[in-house]
């Protein structure tokens with residue numbers, strides 16, 4: 480099963496994420512209808528951080544799925560699947576599979592091919608996915624690298640279909656093309672390859688789409704994987720890594736480097752500033768638990784153990800939250816100890832803490848955290864004095 484999460488952005492759709500996995504065990508014996516529901520459920524759960532509280536549309540190429548909500552009698556399996564879906568605001572629409580861009584590409588990865596696969600595309604809006612794909616297909620032939628490979632594969636396919644002799648290909652094509660074509664294959668008019676290691680052996684399960692030169696095809700990808708909120712303006716290496724997981728073209732790294740070099744936003748916000756800028760938009764953190772928000776819910780009724788305050792710690796990437804009780808009068812030193820006990824032992828030290836608590840409290844707290852860990856260093860405080868929207872949102876859930 481495969482799914483792609485897309486978001487409408489202006490005139491085009493941006494890919495937010497991909498999801499795919501094999502059917503396992505009893506799932507392979509599900510009727511088609513249930514398998515499709517299962518795919519939807521899995522994909523929605525996979526993307527739940529983006530989908531919770533949003534209205535979204537699920538596109539599927541299995542027509543009768545869209546009537547699932549109107550059905551009167553449901554199997555136990557279906558009830559279970561729909562139960563999960565009750566937490567989301569969605570509608571289901573039919574979208575014929577031929578136009579079902581990435582989900583099909585994912586589902587048809589060679590290693591999944593033996594499975595009977597349910598397809599699903601999930602989007603906030605239709606259109607550009609199919610447009611982008613068509614442009615990819617139309618530009619292969621004029622591409623200096625992929626052009627000859629595509630011609631070779633097409634010619635070979637025709638010869639095989641006609642029962643002709645494929646050995647004449649060695650006369651029609653240069654040896655270089657012969658060598659190259661082994662790495663590629665066509666599916667639905669798209670050219671795929673695998674990621675290759677330095678020593679030329681294929682990696683496992685890393686199918687990537689070949690993107691030809693021309694038009695805005697590669698530029699659009701740069702934009703998606705670097706400029707957007709999710710791209711997060713990472714450096715060239717990280718941007719390249721993200722792209723190379725899904726796409727291929729010759730000399731990809733240099734092209735990514737020159738794009739990132741020319742990015743205005745990156746030029747203006749190079750790291751190295753020592754004073755935090757309070758109103759700066761924080762970029763999306765690169766890692767789990769690397770940037771956290773700390774906030775306190777105060778003025779609560781005092782419990783038997785004397786606590787009247789709740790500390791909230793939220794991870795800015797995953798939005799996962801920890802809450803623990805404390806006293807409003809808790810000193811920075813005591814809070815440091817609680818922080819180590821409830822947080823550091825699980826996730827280690829964050830690189831940035833966002834909090835609107837006063838700087839003196841936070842600095843004392845931070846020194847004490849390090850002291851608790853046995854360090855004699857006096858580390859500079861990684862605080863971002865900014866309204867801590869995410870922690871406040873989390874607070875709203877329990878208050």
Ligand SMILES: [Zn+2]
Nearest residue numbers: 712742744745
């Ligand atoms: Zn940038």
